[in-house]
Amino acid sequence: MTRVVMVVNNPATSDYRVVKSAEALVADGYDCHVLGVLRPGYASQEVINGVTYHRVRLRVGLASLLIGFFPEIVRYLEKPPRKFVEGPEQGRSLLGLLLAILIRLCRTATALVFKTLLSVAVVLLVSAAVAGFFIFYFAAIPYLAIRFLSVAVSTVIKSIRSILTGKQSSYRIVASSLALLFNSVVAKTRSDTIRVRSVANNGERGLKTALRRMRSFNRKTIAGLPFFAKLHLKLRVVIHQRINKLRPQISPIGVRYLQGRHLASWYRPLLDLRADVYHAHELWSLQACAMAAKAIKAKLVYDSHELEAHRNNDWCKASNATRIHYEKRYIRQADAVISVSSGCADEIRRSYGLEKVHLLRNTPLLGTLTPSGTNLRTCFGLDDDTPLMVYTGSVTINRGLELVLKALQELPQFHLVTVGPWNQSVQDKLLTLAQTLGVREQFHSYPKVPPEELIDLISTADLAIIPIQNACLSYYYCLPNKLFEAAFAGLPIVASNLPDMREFILGNELGCVFDSDDPEALAEAVATTYARRAEYKSEQSTEWLRKRYCFEQERNVLTGIYDEIAGHAVE
Numbered sequence: 001m002t003r004v005v006m007v008v009n010n011p012a013t014s015d016y017r018v019v020k021s022a023e024a025l026v027a028d029g030y031d032c033h034v035l036g037v038l039r040p041g042y043a044s045q046e047v048i049n050g051v052t053y054h055r056v057r058l059r060v061g062l063a064s065l066l067i068g069f070f071p072e073i074v075r076y077l078e079k080p081p082r083k084f085v086e087g088p089e090q091g092r093s094l095l096g097l098l099l100a101i102l103i104r105l106c107r108t109a110t111a112l113v114f115k116t117l118l119s120v121a122v123v124l125l126v127s128a129a130v131a132g133f134f135i136f137y138f139a140a141i142p143y144l145a146i147r148f149l150s151v152a153v154s155t156v157i158k159s160i161r162s163i164l165t166g167k168q169s170s171y172r173i174v175a176s177s178l179a180l181l182f183n184s185v186v187a188k189t190r191s192d193t194i195r196v197r198s199v200a201n202n203g204e205r206g207l208k209t210a211l212r213r214m215r216s217f218n219r220k221t222i223a224g225l226p227f228f229a230k231l232h233l234k235l236r237v238v239i240h241q242r243i244n245k246l247r248p249q250i251s252p253i254g255v256r257y258l259q260g261r262h263l264a265s266w267y268r269p270l271l272d273l274r275a276d277v278y279h280a281h282e283l284w285s286l287q288a289c290a291m292a293a294k295a296i297k298a299k300l301v302y303d304s305h306e307l308e309a310h311r312n313n314d315w316c317k318a319s320n321a322t323r324i325h326y327e328k329r330y331i332r333q334a335d336a337v338i339s340v341s342s343g344c345a346d347e348i349r350r351s352y353g354l355e356k357v358h359l360l361r362n363t364p365l366l367g368t369l370t371p372s373g374t375n376l377r378t379c380f381g382l383d384d385d386t387p388l389m390v391y392t393g394s395v396t397i398n399r400g401l402e403l404v405l406k407a408l409q410e411l412p413q414f415h416l417v418t419v420g421p422w423n424q425s426v427q428d429k430l431l432t433l434a435q436t437l438g439v440r441e442q443f444h445s446y447p448k449v450p451p452e453e454l455i456d457l458i459s460t461a462d463l464a465i466i467p468i469q470n471a472c473l474s475y476y477y478c479l480p481n482k483l484f485e486a487a488f489a490g491l492p493i494v495a496s497n498l499p500d501m502r503e504f505i506l507g508n509e510l511g512c513v514f515d516s517d518d519p520e521a522l523a524e525a526v527a528t529t530y531a532r533r534a535e536y537k538s539e540q541s542t543e544w545l546r547k548r549y550c551f552e553q554e555r556n557v558l559t560g561i562y563d564e565i566a567g568h569a570v571e
Contacts, residue, residue, distance in 0.1 A: 007285035012036030068260025310473030343477025400467025
């Protein structure tokens with residue numbers, strides 16, 4: 001039986017594309033194994049639906065950096081130099097012994113340095129937290145003392161003037177002075193004291209939370225605070241801005257370290273599994289699979305989930321160039337290259353001069369769909385007459401949800417619900433924006449659900465929204481699984497005017513597209529699609545789309561690739 005080993009930079013079972021591909025190969029008679037990353041809550045090895053999942057911890061240390069710059073030494077590192085006394089491979093084994101000794105020394109030094117730095121960092125963090133708490137918490141005391149003295153002195157001066165001028169009696173002067181002193185010091189400073197203490201107490205919730213909250217402070221926010229609170233907040237804002245400027249980004253050296261880390265962690269397990277075909281999912285696993293395939297003369301498949309040269313990240317040009325160096329070096333060694341959309345496939349073919357790049361869409365698997373037992377409208381107290389839009393997938397940068405919130409201002413009767421995980425920083429920005437725009441009551445979120453239940457869950461909405469921004473070429477040519485999920489749920493679709501999505505939506509008469517930078521165009525597209533939803537939503541078209549684009553059909557591309565190259569692998 002032909003053995004296939006897939007490699008992915010996550011625990012594997014959380015990546016639905018990997019799971020579908022592996023189970024499709026098992027159904028076609030292959031012995032399929034998946035090598036992933038071991039994380040808390042996952043087993044180091046398990047068998048699910050005939051697929052064997054292996055998980056390993058990613059290594060850390062200077063050895064990974066050394067392997068990143070000199071990947072070939074991983075061959076010496078993973079083969080113990082025991083033959084150098086036997087004679088036949090004396091030179092090579094002696095070099096392997098020296099390299100192994102160097103690697104072990106690097107690992108030991110890294111462990112010592114890391115432990116020392118960690119201890120120092122913990123001590124400094126705890127000391128800073130304790131000191132900051134006491135300093136800021138008691139910032140109200142000197143403020144109250146100064147204010148009390150100033151009010152007391154001014155009151156005494158006024159009293160003396162009144163007595164000397166004879167305008168009031170001594171009794172009235174004392175009573176009014178005490179009342180004035182009480183009102184000024186106690187009543188007027190009560191709110192200020194509460195503000196100062198609330199600012200101080202925020203430090204108890206952790207440095208990360210405090211810094212995140214500092215972003216929302218502006219001149220209007222701190223205008224009503226006392227002097228010491230203003231000074232404290234202004235200093236924290238300045239410090240936070242400096243931290244953002246000094247925040248380390250992934251450098252080219254860091255990219256080589258990460259690449260060496262993956263290679264050092266996966267190379268030995270890949271050799272032990274002795275596959276006939278190695279299947280690399282995304283760039284991080286390509287080098288390890290290519291070197292293992294070359295070592296044992298196996299076949300190599302590269303499954304590019306995105307355009308690695310044009311991803312949605314904030315890395316510098318040098319770091320991205322270092323990443324692409326690995327793809328340029330190893331992609332031509334692959335016996336087959338796979339992509340997720342026709343636009344991405346054409347771009348990869350042109351960029352690297354490949355003869356052919358196979359198209360394998362990331363579509364739902366019909367045979368596993370199950371009822372969710374949940375109605376989105378019921379969860380948020382919406383009746384059947386309330387227009388409901390749904391967004392599925394991760395809520396992160398450049399997904400266009402800010403644009404949807406602005407469009408909701410012109411669609412007061414519509415509600416939006418997101419289904420999927422949230423990026424914490426993006427969540428804070430979106431909730432703040434929704435509150436500012438006055439659409440917070442129209443904006444809802446629902447947690448991630450199993451992919452088998454997602455289609456039934458979102459079918460209770462009126463239409464699907466896919467406002468992906470044209471932030472990079474990988475997004476420009478995207479054909480996301482949320483597009484097929486919405487089509488399989490029978491929902492009319494409103495999506496950004498990007499070529500592959502536009503061709504799918506307009507070609508199958510599923511909805512409208514809009515300019516991804518114009519909230520007014522989005523609002524108009526939503527209103528138009530909702531008004532014509534009966535034309536876009538029909539059981540016949542939905543059933544045809546499911547049969548045409550389900551993964552049961554797409555898997556024929558994958559099995560066809562393996563049937564072509566695996567015959568050579570087992571000869």
